[in-house]
Amino acid sequence: MENMNNDTEKIEQHFGRVTSLIGERSRAIMLWNLLDGRAYTATELAICANISAQSASNHLSKLVKANLLAVDNQGRHKYYRFMNDKVAQAIETIASLLPMNNNIQNETAPLNGIHYARTCYDHLAGKAGVAITNGLLEKKILVRRKNDFTVSVSGVKWFGDIGINVDAVLQLKRKFAYPCLDWSERKHHLGGALGAAFLDTIANKDWVRKIKQSREMVITGIGKRELTKRLGIEI
Numbered sequence: 001m002e003n004m005n006n007d008t009e010k011i012e013q014h015f016g017r018v019t020s021l022i023g024e025r026s027r028a029i030m031l032w033n034l035l036d037g038r039a040y041t042a043t044e045l046a047i048c049a050n051i052s053a054q055s056a057s058n059h060l061s062k063l064v065k066a067n068l069l070a071v072d073n074q075g076r077h078k079y080y081r082f083m084n085d086k087v088a089q090a091i092e093t094i095a096s097l098l099p100m101n102n103n104i105q106n107e108t109a110p111l112n113g114i115h116y117a118r119t120c121y122d123h124l125a126g127k128a129g130v131a132i133t134n135g136l137l138e139k140k141i142l143v144r145r146k147n148d149f150t151v152s153v154s155g156v157k158w159f160g161d162i163g164i165n166v167d168a169v170l171q172l173k174r175k176f177a178y179p180c181l182d183w184s185e186r187k188h189h190l191g192g193a194l195g196a197a198f199l200d201t202i203a204n205k206d207w208v209r210k211i212k213q214s215r216e217m218v219i220t221g222i223g224k225r226e227l228t229k230r231l232g233i234e235i
Helices: 002-023 025-036 042-049 053-065 085-095 126-138 153-161 166-170 192-204 221-231
Strands: 069-074 077-082 118-120 123-125 142-145 148-151 178-181 188-191 208-210 217-219
Touching (some): 002 025, 002 085, 025 053, 025 077, 025 118, 053 069, 077 085, 085 178, 118 126, 123 126, 123 188, 123 192, 126 188, 126 221, 148 153, 148 178, 148 192, 166 192, 178 192, 192 208, 217 221
Antiparallel strands (some): 118 123, 178 188, 208 217
16 A cells, blocks of 8 residues: 555656646747647747747756657757657647637638648648548548547548558557547547648648648648548538
């Protein structure tokens, strides 16, 4: 019993350290900006958080030490990114606690902007991302299994037809496919290695385009036609 209490206390202390790291305002803003899936220097993240580069470096060092961020050295520069997609998922999930207003979830909202289509780390989020995921589920291309998605036999062919080898994606050293809670829609979009492969594929096909210096995505005309034809959805 004593050992159990000690383990619980250690877990509580570690949880407290992690949440305090994420909860500090400047660090929270830097983590939010890293959700676009790119790596940034301390100077770039300092600008995002409106703090000095030295202060940003101190904050980032703590996040690296806590295994929330990884750092890559390229010449004289250090580039910071999420340690893995689990960290990105946690930050996106925290964002679902943001208060919403009626306009954000209005069905007649314009088909553009960050609430319509955006990157969530390396997969597609927003109204469009949720609509596509729902389409994949309705067509039984994806199958929900508790906290994960699997791909049906017909789904393997569907993904193959657009250039995604599901077996190859399964071999990647990360979670294959899971429902990621969308902070603006309060519903789920497709996350994980399959979500990343899907976004990368449709971007290469010019079905979607990314807005520079933003997480916002644009669904192109060809993208809308292809998604309507293949999933029977209007986005």
